Amino acid sequence: MTSRTADAVLFFRTWLSAPLQVASVTPSGRALSSLITIEISADTGTVIELGPGTGVFTEALLERGVAESNLVLVEYNTDFAGQLSHRFPKAGTIQMDAAKLRKLLLQAPGC
Ligand SMILES: C[S@@+](CC[C@H](N)C(=O)[O-])C[C@H]1O[C@@H](n2cnc3c(N)ncnc32)[C@H](O)[C@@H]1O
Numbered sequence: 001m002t003s004r005t006a007d008a009v010l011f012f013r014t015w016l017s018a019p020l021q022v023a024s025v026t027p028s029g030r031a032l033s034s035l036i037t038i039e040i041s042a043d044t045g046t047v048i049e050l051g052p053g054t055g056v057f058t059e060a061l062l063e064r065g066v067a068e069s070n071l072v073l074v075e076y077n078t079d080f081a082g083q084l085s086h087r088f089p090k091a092g093t094i095q096m097d098a099a100k101l102r103k104l105l106l107q108a109p110g111c
Pocket of ligand 1: 022028051054075076077097098099
């Protein structure tokens, strides 16, 4: 099984267990991920990606020259978050509800 097929299977299984949260039966395709990331480059700096799922947009960001260490991946689902941290070890993967991000940032020192 290719990694793309394995991702599609994981995505569908995860959708079955949490349909409202995952909200799609398949990951986004390459054309959409290319379009969504079109204005992002290596010079952008830190990129915070909310709900990366299996990492389709993450891959597109890397292809655009963003350093993996400049990526922060905020994913609620534990299976997706586990796979993301394995696949992108230099990125910061945070398993949390992105809606609580503001509260977390306000608690950070210096904010
Ligand atoms: C429609 S999928 C999109 C996944 C991926 N970006 C793609 O285009 O293939 C929505 C993603 O957002 C995640 N998600 C949903 N609610 C979230 C929340 N409150 N905080 C963080 N991630 C969330 C889901 O687990 C899922 O990975």
